[in-house]
Amino acid sequence: xxxxxxxxxxxxxxxxxxxxxxxxxxxxxxxxxxxxxxxxxxxxxxxxxxxxxxxxxxxxxxxxxxxxxxxxxxxxxxxxxxxxxxxxxxxxxxxxxxxxxxxxxxxxxxxxxxxxxxxxxxxxxxxxxxxxxxxxxxxxxxxxxxxxxxxxxxxxxxxxxxxxxxxxxxxxxxxxxxxxxxxxxxxxxxxxxxxxxxxxxxxxxxxxxxxxxxxxxxxxxxxxxxxxxxxxxx
Numbered sequence: 001x002x003x004x005x006x007x008x009x010x011x012x013x014x015x016x017x018x019x020x021x022x023x024x025x026x027x028x029x030x031x032x033x034x035x036x037x038x039x040x041x042x043x044x045x046x047x048x049x050x051x052x053x054x055x056x057x058x059x060x061x062x063x064x065x066x067x068x069x070x071x072x073x074x075x076x077x078x079x080x081x082x083x084x085x086x087x088x089x090x091x092x093x094x095x096x097x098x099x100x101x102x103x104x105x106x107x108x109x110x111x112x113x114x115x116x117x118x119x120x121x122x123x124x125x126x127x128x129x130x131x132x133x134x135x136x137x138x139x140x141x142x143x144x145x146x147x148x149x150x151x152x153x154x155x156x157x158x159x160x161x162x163x164x165x166x167x168x169x170x171x172x173x174x175x176x177x178x179x180x181x182x183x184x185x186x187x188x189x190x191x192x193x194x195x196x197x198x199x200x201x202x203x204x205x206x207x208x209x210x211x212x213x214x215x216x217x218x219x220x221x222x223x224x225x226x227x228x229x230x231x232x233x234x
């Protein structure tokens with residue numbers, strides 16, 4: 001679940017940490033308050049939901065969000081490399097190979113409604129086990145657009161640090177592409193067995209106990225509104 005949350009991370013700064021690693025209600029509210037139309041992201045567990053409000057539990061307590069209408073729920077569905085087409089906006093987790101190439105370990109396809117979400121490239125905060133396996137190095141998340149893809153096959157290794165890239169696909173042929181984002185790009189090779197999921201709007205309803213990644217924005221009257229939620233499991 002960590003990679004999909006990281007793929008939705010807000011920051012586009014290539015040196016920024018994964019903004020979802022330490023979610024807090026206070027931090028999100030402060031970020032959202034920087035401008036009337038600034039959108040933010042908040043990760044937590046659903047406590048309750050009504051036609052007008054969503055209450056989620058975060059690290060520091062609970063946050064109550066007014067539901068914007070229409071409010072959309074997104075979920076993941078299995079997909080294939082054939083679904084990664086030119087101009088598709090994706091999030092890809094990669095592992096650096098001995099020759100310096102970035103090799104994909106997971107790919108997430110975003111719907112048009114979420115195009116641009118988390119665009120950029122940044123190191124992901126590793127778990128203790130992953131950090132040990134990688135020699136203390138963290139993984140990297142890059143969000144951007146894919147361009148100039150071509151077929152290259154290879155095998156992923158768990159030891160090197162990984163990177164997440166979100167962006168749009170261009171010239172995809174199956175096993176190699178360039179993810180472009182504001183300020184840079186990342187060439188990625190894709191083994192044939194790389195897991196691919198598509199994030200799609202769902203008819204599911206939110207329920208207590210669901211772990212969610214909530215998209216929020218600040219309204220003109222200062223209220224924090226939830227515009228959508230991505231289900232990331234229990």
